[in-house]
Amino acid sequence: MNTIILANYRVNKDTMALLSVAHPDYHTIAIETDRKLYIRKTPFQLIKAACLKGGSTYEGRRAAVTYLTGAKHKVPIPINPFEQIYAFPTSSPTQFECCWIFHNHVETISRYQQNKTLITFKNEQQLKLPVSYYKLEKQMYRTAQCIIRFTHFSNEKPFCMPRNIPELIHY
Template sequence: MKYVKDYQISLTTMGIEAVYHPEYNSRIYDVNGMYYTGRTNQELLDQACELRCTDYNGRINAVRKAFSYDKKTPLVICPIEMIYAIPTKSPKDYDCKWIFPDHIEKLLRKAKHPQILFKNGLTMEINCSYNTFKKQQERARNSLIHFFILVRERSTYRIK
């Protein structure tokens, strides 16, 4: 595990979670390993949206308007790059974890909490039920596909 001051969410990000540590605020699960940063989960998500010329609240509001997902709303960071994330709890909760579902190999049922097995072999315990997470995955996929199709339609729109 390594400290990274300026980590940026990208196609290699698999999950982020808050940590209780005097120097670090977030643990990042990445295809290339596990990292720590002084930034909070919210700061990482805000920056990811801003780097793509949008903002977190706008993305959340767009999904809510399209689907009425008022709680634990999936975040479509970039429909073109297909970067999106699922919250395990209310994003206002300190211990909300964000999962980037394209990297999930398998969702494992465990005694207390489900565990995600990522494609690179790392595992992450999640703080919601198995069924809740499955529902969140479906919502996230619906959201991503919806906005991906909108972007494609707009990029090929022709005035008659």
């Protein structure tokens, strides 16, 4: 099999997971709804770039989620709230083993073996991760909270000045 390795990758609505791998030629396997891609950049580099393309920095998105939800560790990230692209890390984003799962594609999570979890995506693909069921369940919950907060926040009407500002009359 000839593996095509990409120098870069753009996170999109079809991205289901970014897996961190130890390979001399690539650092990420991007799992999409209908294909796997091999990328030279790390998952964290791809997440940071996707945040910028979505209108903010990773640090800005992270700070907003912390402010709105109180989450401080393994914070889910609204990569592009307008396109409903939200992802969560499976461990600390600075750790090599951290993978990113895209919430809207997850159908179910279930216990697989001790400290392992099976993710079933909506397209029936499955992914086994060496992460406890409890941790992934908590991340799914945190991401759902994040989605609710950002959806509510983005649906608020922005403050606008009235068109006709009355003149002050001085007596």
